[in-house]
Amino acid sequence: MSDPIDENRLRYLFESARYGSVRTAADALGVNPSVVSRQIAQLEQDLDATLLERHSRGVRPTEAGQLLVEHYRRHAADRDDTLTKLREIQGLQRGHIDLVLGEGFVADLMGGSLGEFWRRHPRLTISLELAGTSEVIRAIADDRCHIGLVYHPPQDPRIRSCAAIRQPICLIARPDHPLARLRRPVKLREVAEYALGIMHAGYGTRQLLAMAETSEKIGLLPKLTTTSISILRHFVRSDLGVTLLPAFSVAADLEDGSLVAIPVENALLASAEAHVITRLGRELPNAASQLLRFLIGRMKAFAAANLTP
Template identity: 55%
Template sequence: MQSLDERCLRYLAEAVGCGSVRAAADKLNVNASAVSRQIVQMEGQLATPLIERHRRGVRATPAGSLLLDYYRRQASDREDILAKLTELKGLRRGHIDVVLGEGFVGDLMSGLLQGFWARHPDLTMTLDLAATNDVVRRVVEDEAHLGLVYNPPPEPRLRTHLAMPHPIRLLVRADHPLAAHPGPVRLADLAGHRLGTMHPAYGIRQIIAAAERAEGVRLDPVLITGSIGVLKQFVASGIGVTLLPAFCAAQEISAGSLVALPLADPGLDGVEAQIVTRLGRQLSPAAGTLLQHLARGMAGEARSGTRRSSSSR
């Protein structure tokens, strides 16, 4: 079998990732003709097309997708080997890429990362916020070492390291009429109340849509957003109500400004927050250490929250 030129693979990856040969050339700081030439050369060597050109740019053929998977695995394996060599120096260097849903930010910044950096002050990190589907994509494509995601869709290439139950609740301001609602709230009870929800790309909204179908109701939100922060402000200002896991507003609930009410639909209870990696990926020592730290810390917080909920009933 012919050898695969790494530069050709990189040009192919950038062309598909950027969506066009010209955008890839700009990113690589080379001529567009050089990118096209390298891809054509590899197509000739392998006797199969690797990209399809369409009106909006290029996309990978099935053969191109196979090569891109190979290239990403090679890149992540090389990174992991170099990181393991760094491990011999006592985790004095290393970088970790994490992609997560916005709802996890409060948990991370409330002490988990503080404790991690106290033990490993020289490690660096990128934290990117993304919708559920994009968290999954970036993890399986090795753009991130770890993903923190709420209710991910079934994906055989994901490995779940920790799954914590986090049911969806109705969040209202403490003085809202629904705050005194007796018993679990049905989705039908939200009629007449101004509702804010996440975009459909988010796992939270997908779960709510399934509950709507199960109850035979249709919610008509007045606000649709990709920001949990916007939804919390929407509720805190008294404009309306929202549906979120309680951990997304833990500080506001603890302070008494917001109230989290249980919902009647059982489908809104059996959902989980997960820490995930790509199945089969060997994490770098830095990423593996962060994974263990987050799993221990978030599992401990979940147990503490369960005890507090039990003692308050």
């Protein structure tokens, strides 16, 4: 008797539920959308159950569909872990690691840490995915990535923070800016008087700034809102305004003296942290576990951080 839960059809269902769109899932899988629709329809027929609901903005799984999505996610994670453990019989000679991170960590990661790791383990491969705070957490919780680097994440019961260190949000400005010439910590109200560039609402820095605005009963009116730290760097370097970011995200600019980081007098902004996260309960493959420890020990964003037990 054939198994009614066909593995390939289950994958089409999983990707459609993940992206909320049959067409987007088809693009990711490299097939025609009609193929995805037919395979899901056949799976529904085999199981005599409706698995996807169509709505104006795409699709979402039914209760039965969600049960199969979770089954596939567990199966895929178990399969990947088994394959990785087989590779580990040969030590760290082979293997692949999926890493998801906020843009602010990129320069720190690529500036030396990753190169040193590859020199030690040249046959390991790594994929890097850039994402906002919420998407980093989702990628880890859904087992799409092994390790996440994220700034000031909200608490999530699915997530384990392996390391965290305080990295306050600072005023980032040119050395000749009036606020920089004060040579003292600045108040948020003072920052509000100047042209300001900030990150989009989906990012940890912006979410924390919103809380700080509420605590001080002020409203920042940004001249520029973006999803790119690189754009904010150019905004400030071009003397178009100032921004609010953790210092490690513009470390190269601070080192060459083109920008300065000035403390902001706000308890919320001063308490922000950079985190390395994994999914709670997931046993990382050996290669990912080694990279996790390596990044915590080498990256400036986690200097002096300690592994949690």
